[in-house]
Amino acid sequence: MAYGGVILSNSLSFYQKRIVMSSRVQEKNGGASIPHVLSVAGSDSGAGAGIQADLKTCAARGVYCSTVITAVTAQNTVGVQSVHAVPEDFVAQQLKSVLSDMQVDVVKSGMLPSVGVVKVLLQSLAEFSVRALVVDPVMVSTSGDVLAGPSILSTFREELLPMADIVTPNIKEASALLGGIRLETVADMRTAAELLHALGPRNVLVKGGDLPGSLDAVDIFFNGEHFYELRSSRIKTHNTHGTGCTLASCIAAELAKGSPMLTAVRVAKRYVETALEYSKDILIGNGIQGPFDHLLRLKSGSHSFSRKDAFNPSDLFLYAVTDSGMNKKWGRSMVDAVAEAIQGGATIVQLREKDVETRDFLETAKSCLAVCRSHGVPLLINDRIDVALASDADGVHVGQSDMPATVARTLLGPEKIIGVSCKTVEQAQQAWIGGADYIGCGGVYSTNTKANNPTIGLDGLKTVCSASKLPVVAIGGINASNAGTVMGMGVPNLKGVAVVSALFDRENVLAETKKLHALLMEASSSTKMQ
Ligand SMILES: Nc1ncnc2c1ncn2[C@@H]1O[C@H](COP(=O)(O)OP(=O)(O)OP(=O)(O)O)[C@@H](O)[C@H]1O
Ligand SMILES: Cc1ncc(CO)c(N)n1
Numbered sequence: 001m002a003y004g005g006v007i008l009s010n011s012l013s014f015y016q017k018r019i020v021m022s023s024r025v026q027e028k029n030g031g032a033s034i035p036h037v038l039s040v041a042g043s044d045s046g047a048g049a050g051i052q053a054d055l056k057t058c059a060a061r062g063v064y065c066s067t068v069i070t071a072v073t074a075q076n077t078v079g080v081q082s083v084h085a086v087p088e089d090f091v092a093q094q095l096k097s098v099l100s101d102m103q104v105d106v107v108k109s110g111m112l113p114s115v116g117v118v119k120v121l122l123q124s125l126a127e128f129s130v131r132a133l134v135v136d137p138v139m140v141s142t143s144g145d146v147l148a149g150p151s152i153l154s155t156f157r158e159e160l161l162p163m164a165d166i167v168t169p170n171i172k173e174a175s176a177l178l179g180g181i182r183l184e185t186v187a188d189m190r191t192a193a194e195l196l197h198a199l200g201p202r203n204v205l206v207k208g209g210d211l212p213g214s215l216d217a218v219d220i221f222f223n224g225e226h227f228y229e230l231r232s233s234r235i236k237t238h239n240t241h242g243t244g245c246t247l248a249s250c251i252a253a254e255l256a257k258g259s260p261m262l263t264a265v266r267v268a269k270r271y272v273e274t275a276l277e278y279s280k281d282i283l284i285g286n287g288i289q290g291p292f293d294h295l296l297r298l299k300s301g302s303h304s305f306s307r308k309d310a311f312n313p314s315d316l317f318l319y320a321v322t323d324s325g326m327n328k329k330w331g332r333s334m335v336d337a338v339a340e341a342i343q344g345g346a347t348i349v350q351l352r353e354k355d356v357e358t359r360d361f362l363e364t365a366k367s368c369l370a371v372c373r374s375h376g377v378p379l380l381i382n383d384r385i386d387v388a389l390a391s392d393a394d395g396v397h398v399g400q401s402d403m404p405a406t407v408a409r410t411l412l413g414p415e416k417i418i419g420v421s422c423k424t425v426e427q428a429q430q431a432w433i434g435g436a437d438y439i440g441c442g443g444v445y446s447t448n449t450k451a452n453n454p455t456i457g458l459d460g461l462k463t464v465c466s467a468s469k470l471p472v473v474a475i476g477g478i479n480a481s482n483a484g485t486v487m488g489m490g491v492p493n494l495k496g497v498a499v500v501s502a503l504f505d506r507e508n509v510l511a512e513t514k515k516l517h518a519l520l521m522e523a524s525s526s527t528k529m530q
């Protein structure tokens with residue numbers, strides 16, 4: 001069909017009709033339409049390529065992916081050990097199950113192991129409406145293993161390619177489809193793209209991942225009118241297994257979201273490049289070509305210092321909030337100040353940097369995190385979700401004018417700690433609904449670290465604590481002379497006090513933290529005895 005509503009060939013009017021039909025069905029359903037790719041491909045037991053790559057790619061790109069499995073392969077990072085083709089009538093049944101029920105936007109085909117399976121797919125496409133067909137003519141993997149034999153070539157050329165909105169062969173596949181021509185240079189790739197276009201697909205992308213001796217990763221895109229040389233740096237890595245499947249399913253995902261073809265291809269190439277760069281050092285399997293991480297998640301939190309525990313409200317007991325101005329005044333670095341506070345008994349640390357450059361903030365966060373992790377103390381970042389994400393800190397603390405807790409939760413995921421400053425019962429309720437883990441309540445007393453901040457006093461603190469569904473840490477002007485009073489009240493949900501000046505605007509952070517810790521222990525044990 002013609003993507004984006006441009007009719008490029010008379011034979012496409014049939015598909016145009018189906019677009020109208022499918023949008024009508026969607027209107028009748030009434031719900032929000034979810035972009036949907038159907039992947040018709042083979043399973044890779046090593047999960048780097050095939051169906052598994054397609055599912056991960058679509059998940060990473062925010063698109064729903066259903067699957068029709070055409071073959072099951074026994075495959076790993078060494079190569080393909082065995083292939084078990086799914087019977088053609090069972091492929092047909094899977095296609096019917098999905099397409100008769102779900103609103104599929106784009107079909108992406110990968111491994112189609114027999115002529116019969118290609119025919120079954122074409123029959124389904126004639127019967128059910130989709131907006132685009134992305135054909136990855138899988139024949140030879142980068143490892144050199146044959147996934148569809150030469151007997152399929154004529155069916156690909158004569159029946160499948162003419163139906164494709166885009167076809168994405170690698171060098172070997174392009175050569176095979178064109179009767180074995182030599183493809184050794186970018187100029188050869190252009191020729192191949194033009195020759196393949198003449199077979200009927202609306203667009204052609206000849207992938208140069210396996211182009212011998214090429215410094216960049218160059219792909220040639222041809223839409224029948226213009227050539228585009230899509231170039232990215234070649235990532236030095238062994239983890240390229242499944243790049244082709246990933247590229248094609250990302251193109252399908254972007255098309256499903258409504259992108260024009262060239263945009264979809266550019267985004268997909270950038271996505272592959274980013275995932276390869278992120279994954280270049282990961283080690284999965286002992287073979288020559290490893291998988292990469294489609295979700296860019298496997299490295300974060302997996303290093304040895306990672307905090308393994310869920311948030312524990314008792315961590316709020318002695319909550320140290322840093323202040324770089326104070327530390328500078330007393331001639332110590334932030335990391336040293338944090339290390340002393342932890343040694344003295346601080347149970348959680350919040351990095352609060354108001355007037356610092358982002359790059360310095362990130363560096364400080366990383367160094368403080370190393371100290372905190374080595375002592376099992378959580379580190380939170382004040383306000384800056386980007387810095388929390390980039391440093392892999394344990395969470396954030398946000399104020400009423402910062403990012404709302406719900407948005408912070410979406411960005412940070414379920415395991416990070418989120419705290420919200422609240423003065424009122426309503427704000428505390430909102431923080432709970434938004435998915436926060438604790439609230440900071442104050443200012444209890446007046447303080448010079450926050451100008452023009454109205455205090456709520458001990459009564460205000462009691463009111464919020466009693467109504468709160470979340471654990472509370474009291475903040476604002478708390479120091480050694482009043483901490484005992486605050487903790488000694490024994491109000492429900494109050495788990496600790498947060499302090500800035502009482503620790504950091506002092507000459508000896510270690511001694512001040514110890515003193516405060518002892519006071520809090522005494523106050524909380526006396527409330528327990530009451
Ligand atoms: N080392 C690399 N660095 C950056 N991009 C790469 C690298 N290797 C491949 N690519 C890109 O990945 C995409 C897929 O290319 P490739 O030619 O390897 O496909 P393929 O052989 O079908 O993949 P596979 O069979 O491994 O799934 C292309 O956009 C290509 O430019
Ligand atoms: C199942 C399957 N499909 C496609 C490829 C191509 O990478 C592969 N290696 N395995």
Ligand SMILES: [Mg+2]
Pocket residue numbers: 141142170209210243244
């Ligand atoms: Mg390759």
